[in-house]
Amino acid sequence: MTRGQTGSRGVAVLGSTGSIGTTALRVIARQSGRFRVAALTAFANSTLLAEQAAATNPGYVGLVSPNGAVPPASWHTGASSLVEAATRSDVDIVLNAVVGAAGLDATLAALEAGKRVALANKETLVVAGELAAAACARGGGEIVPVDSEHSAILQCLGRRDRSDVARLIITASGGPFRTWTSDAIGAATLADALCHPTWSMGRKITVDSATLANKALEVIEAHFLFGLPYERIEVVVHPQSVVHSMVEFVDGSVLAQMGVPSMELPVLYALTHPERVRDDGVPRFDPVAHSPLTFEPVRLADFPALRLGLEAGRNGGAAPAVFNAANERAVGLFLEGKMQFADIATSIEAALAQFGSMKAGDKSALLAADAAARAFVATRAGRS
Ligand code: NAD
Ligand code: MG
Numbered sequence: 001m002t003r004g005q006t007g008s009r010g011v012a013v014l015g016s017t018g019s020i021g022t023t024a025l026r027v028i029a030r031q032s033g034r035f036r037v038a039a040l041t042a043f044a045n046s047t048l049l050a051e052q053a054a055a056t057n058p059g060y061v062g063l064v065s066p067n068g069a070v071p072p073a074s075w076h077t078g079a080s081s082l083v084e085a086a087t088r089s090d091v092d093i094v095l096n097a098v099v100g101a102a103g104l105d106a107t108l109a110a111l112e113a114g115k116r117v118a119l120a121n122k123e124t125l126v127v128a129g130e131l132a133a134a135a136c137a138r139g140g141g142e143i144v145p146v147d148s149e150h151s152a153i154l155q156c157l158g159r160r161d162r163s164d165v166a167r168l169i170i171t172a173s174g175g176p177f178r179t180w181t182s183d184a185i186g187a188a189t190l191a192d193a194l195c196h197p198t199w200s201m202g203r204k205i206t207v208d209s210a211t212l213a214n215k216a217l218e219v220i221e222a223h224f225l226f227g228l229p230y231e232r233i234e235v236v237v238h239p240q241s242v243v244h245s246m247v248e249f250v251d252g253s254v255l256a257q258m259g260v261p262s263m264e265l266p267v268l269y270a271l272t273h274p275e276r277v278r279d280d281g282v283p284r285f286d287p288v289a290h291s292p293l294t295f296e297p298v299r300l301a302d303f304p305a306l307r308l309g310l311e312a313g314r315n316g317g318a319a320p321a322v323f324n325a326a327n328e329r330a331v332g333l334f335l336e337g338k339m340q341f342a343d344i345a346t347s348i349e350a351a352l353a354q355f356g357s358m359k360a361g362d363k364s365a366l367l368a369a370d371a372a373a374r375a376f377v378a379t380r381a382g383r384s
Helices: 019-030 046-056 080-086 101-112 123-139 148-157 182-186 203-211 213-226 264-272 304-315 319-335 341-355 363-383
Strands: 009-014 035-042 060-063 093-096 116-119 142-145 165-172 233-237 243-249 254-258
Touching: 009 019, 009 080, 009 101, 019 035, 019 046, 019 093, 019 264, 035 046, 035 080, 046 060, 060 080, 080 093, 080 101, 093 101, 093 264, 101 116, 101 123, 101 142, 101 319, 116 264, 123 142, 123 213, 123 319, 123 363, 142 148, 142 213, 142 264, 148 165, 148 213, 148 243, 148 254, 148 264, 165 213, 182 341, 203 213, 203 319, 203 341, 213 233, 213 304, 213 319, 304 319, 304 341, 319 341, 319 363, 341 363
Parallel strands: 009 035, 009 093, 035 060, 093 116, 116 142, 165 233
Antiparallel strands: 165 243, 243 254
């Protein structure tokens, strides 16, 4: 990895105004000897972006959608600012904290340009896992996950060969509806869904954690990151969110990575991997205070979005992209009060039935499947 003149590594923080983006800026500020902010991008929050730019003095600032505001002349605008930020020569690491498939082009471009992508934007791998692998192979880039479960798995794997691994066990908090009956879940309100028991996150992933669609996205993400078949990736509910995931090795030994539910460590580790550095901002773990730790089977029948996502992953082709696009659109409508909670899963199911077998040979085919699924979900919601 290249180092800038100061010896620090330049980081482009894409989605800097969001939950992961603001965490990343705190981590980088604490580690200012090692990392510097080289570029920032946000969707529309120009006020916070301006504050961040003033505090970190990056060489590039991008605002995707100025929304009527007049940004400073030195800023860049439009969706192309993500790829521009991600491929700059003063950028060593691209921390992709954009939400949704909108982050795809920047991930692929950064990998082609040989960068490390510290990837929070799991949708990238769900939509185009094979394309990301090909971009790594061509450009020499690498993906290091930010998602806490995948960071845990990476830390448990260490330098071991994949042939030593029997299975991955991904933990799920179970979300706000873990103990609710199926009928009650179907009638859940937006306020219910946004009330996550253990994690404070952006609105889209918070809803995904209530439907458990997030866990399906994470299983697909793990499949592409670690190269294991789906039958060797399991999900278990762990309400305390302290064991971030586990790896079982062929001899039966199980390693787990643990810690307080906080994204400070996964973000830090994605920047420093495989090194570990001292960081006082990572909350310390007290085993007694966090007792007891419990595990439960996942209720697949009551969380159809999870079942549909797992099936889409196993079916492959365009199905994961359709699953993701239908989910993104349905969650968007749910957040706008235009869709019931239970309709998120029924929309996904209908979209997969229509478009799940579409062609998936290249990026344009995947984007066509993505667009068809989004349009279908919106039209279907408008009819009901
Ligand atoms: P968020 O909504 O808080 O932030 C999203 C960021 O992306 C914002 O800066 C926003 O301006 C930007 N953005 C949104 N739409 C965009 C678009 N179309 N083009 C460009 N930029 C856009 O979301 P978050 O919770 O920080 O999550 C970001 C990503 O990280 C998601 O993929 C999520 O699944 C993943 N993730 C989040 C957490 C968490 O704790 N928040 C944990 C694991 C993974
Ligand atoms: Mg996660």
